[in-house]
Amino acid sequence: MSHELKHVFASLPQMERGVAKVIGGDPKGNTFLYTNGKCVIIRNIENPSIADIYTEHAHTATVAKYAPSGYYIASGDASGKIRIWDTTQKEHILKYEYTPISGKVKDIAWTEDSKRMAVVGEGREKFGSVFLWDTxxxxxxxxxxxxxINSVDIKQSRPYRLALGSDDTCGSFFKGPPFKFEFTLRDHNQFVNCVRFSPDGKFFVTAGADGQIFLYEGSDGKLVSSLGGEKAHNGGVYAVSWSPDSSQLMSASGDKTVKLWDVGAGTAVTTFNLGADVSDQQLGCLWQNDHLLSISLSGYINYLDKNSPDRPIRTIKGHSKSIQCLTVHRKDGRPHIYSGSHDGHINYWDAETGENDCFSGKGHTNQVSKMTTDDANQLVTCSMDDTLRYTNLDKTEYSSSHVVKMDFQPKSVSTAPGGLSLVVCIGQVVLLKDKKKVFTLDGLDYEPEVGALHPGGAVAAVGGAEGGVRLYSIQGNTLKVEGQTLPTAGAVTGMAYSDDGAYLAVIDDRKVTMAFTVADDYSLKNEYHGHHAKPVTLAWSPDNQHFATGGMDMIVFIWNIDDSDRRIKLPDAHRLHHVSGLAWVDEHTLVTTSHDACIKQWTIRY
Structure with a gap:
């Protein structure tokens, strides 16, 4: 009995309006990296579904950069801490840790020999520091x-030069080492967001919130020109990145465009228009070998092709906010994972390749709390926006007509054949048939938390906040109280029937998991113990012999229905957060989601 990690579908970068996002690149050009929450995410540039996640920061990670040697990554966080860690080992062993400034780290730069580094950001006494990496x-x-200070860069050839860009509308130029202040660059009239030296060291540029990009001599800091004349962009410029041969520059702007510049001529040779929505503002970019990447405010990563500027050749989508729920459904014979997040976004993924997209049209406007699929090939989702949605999985677009407004906020949804849906709301249980409310239970003497419909469609089970599972028979379009309540140790946090309807598994806040045999008048089949904190999610394997539970203790257990001692334990399934959702692709592949906005697939062997 064992488990191993099979796939990681990584989160998108965490974005903030009006704040530049620094993307780092591997010196060999194989990977790129960015931050989300406390995670640093490293992705393969050719196949972004191959990802690695570093989770050792105690505070929100803000920026990460490879050393020019490629052997180490330096990452900074919101507390001013810098961690320098190994890239060659899977464990990412920590080499050094420093706190050079006392506030959020905004940018990091290395000298080309990987021996010195500069760190800038917010602070109290100072906004930047430059030091030897090993001492x-x-x-x-x-x-x-x-x-x-928003940005720093160091010329990648001797004699070294260093440039800074700050919120005080100025840049500054330093010679070194040791680095000494030479003069202030006063050409911008708003925040300076980014400063970057060309790879050959001949020039450097500064980009600002005033929409201007200025070009300077790399060796002495003299102003050469202003790219694009008066203004380079109609909005603030948040990031720039040089081509490997130093002849061209790409710039990302709040005017929702990315431009490629011929530096010698000072003119834009290509303009990429990336949309008209606020979420299409471009806040980060990276030129990595032949790959041109930009990051939208939505967190989407765009791969651009200078030969076809009309639209990106590919867009990497996913989640940038915490994932709350998921389900798995087969489409055209292939398993697809559907996931819903805190911001109302729903994404679907090919479970085998990681290729993903989201539904088109207007969907939920608040957290997607629970989701499932029904026999009519629909994704059924309930949300904190007080609605229940039915989305056709063949069309992959939201339908405005298939929305049911609930009287109270829904917490749980379950479906059964014949068009039945059971929705548990705050203080209310609602039965729907063919997307229409047919019966409502009000004035309950308990607070319903979660519901489950038997696959046969004749029984509804509802778990309460005071404990116990109440059984109702479905007769026509009504729910009839059976009078039977299954005892639990505490408040019910999750439950589900096995696919064949033989068992009902229940988890509660007293860390007890129970399984009941349906055919034997819901007699207790087994009790399972192991979680150190409240379990919150549960999913049955298609083999109907195993089920998984995930808890606030970050542990996932896979239980055997017949033997409570035969279990598989996945400790720290998602290092920083508890597991928020579980689903099975097949009897040997488990999917987990968490508040780290990542999706993981695990191979399970019994």
């Missing part, structure tokens, strides 16, 4: 700014 000893003084 932390200072190799200069980054002063000259009175507000947070």
């Amino acid at each position: 932390g000893a200072s190799v200069g003084d980054l002063h000259g700014h009175c507000k947070a």
Whole structure:
């Protein structure tokens, strides 16, 4: 009995309106990296569904950069801490840890020999520091700014030069090492968001919220020109990235465009229009070998092709906010994973390749709390926006007509053949048939938490916040109280019938898992113990002999229905957060989701 991680479908970058996002690139050009929450995510640039996640930061990770050697990554967080860790081992062993500034780290730069690094951001006494990577000893003084420093870069050839860009509308130029302040660059009239040296060191550019990009001499910091004349973009410029041969530059702007510049001529040679919505603002970019990447405010990662600027050649979608629920459904014979997140976004993934997309049209406007599929090939979702939605999985677009408004906020949804849906709301249980409410239970003497319909469609089970599972028979279009209540140790947090309807499994906040035999008048089949904290999600394997539970203790257990001692334990399934959803692709493949906005698939061997 064993388990191993099969796939990681990584989260998107966490974005903030009006704040630049730094994307790092591997010196060999194989991977790129960014941050989301406390995670640093490394993705393969050719196949972004191959991902690795670093989870050792105690605070929100804000920026990560490879050392030019490629052997180490330095990542900074919101507390001012820098961690330098190994990229060659799977364990990512920590090499050094420093706290060079006392606030959020905004950018990191290395010298080309991977021996010195500069760190800038927000702080109290100072906004930047430059030091030796292995001792932390200072190799200069980054002063000259009175507000947070947004960006730093170091010329990748000797003699070294360093440039900064700050919220005080100025840039600054340093010579070194040790790095000494030379002069202030006063050409921008708004925040300076990004500063980058060309790979050959001849030039560097500064990009600002005023829509301007200025080009300077790399060796002495003299102004050469302003790209695009008066203005480079109609909106603030958040990021720039040089081509490997130093002849061209890409820039990402809040005007929802990315431009490629011929640096010698100072003119834009290609403009990519990436949409008209606010979420299409471009806040980050990276030129990595032949790949041109930009990041939208939505978190979507766009792969651009200079030969076809009309639209990206591919767009990497997914979740940037915590995932709350998931389900698995076969479409055209292939398993697809459907996941819903805190911001109302629903994504679907090919379970084998990781290719993914989202539904078109207007969907939920708040957290997707629970989801399931029905026999009419529909995804049934309930949300904190007080609606229940039915979405046709063949059309993959939201339907405005297939929305049911609930009287109270729905917490749980379950379906059964014949068009039946059971929705548990705050203080109310609602039965629907063919997308229409047919029966409502009000004025209950308990608070319903979660519901489950028997696959046969004749029984509804409802778990309560005070404990116990109440059984109702479905007679025509009504729910009839059976008078039978199954005892539980505490408040019911989740439950589900096995696919064949033989068993009902229940989890509660007292960390007890129970399985009842349906045919034997719901007699207790087995009790399971192992979670250290409240279990919150449960899913049956298609073999009807095993089921998985996930808890606030970050542990997933796979239980055997006949033997409570035969279990498989997945500790730290998602290192930083509890498991929020479970589903099975097949009897040997379990899918887990969490508040880290990532999806993981595990191979289970019994």
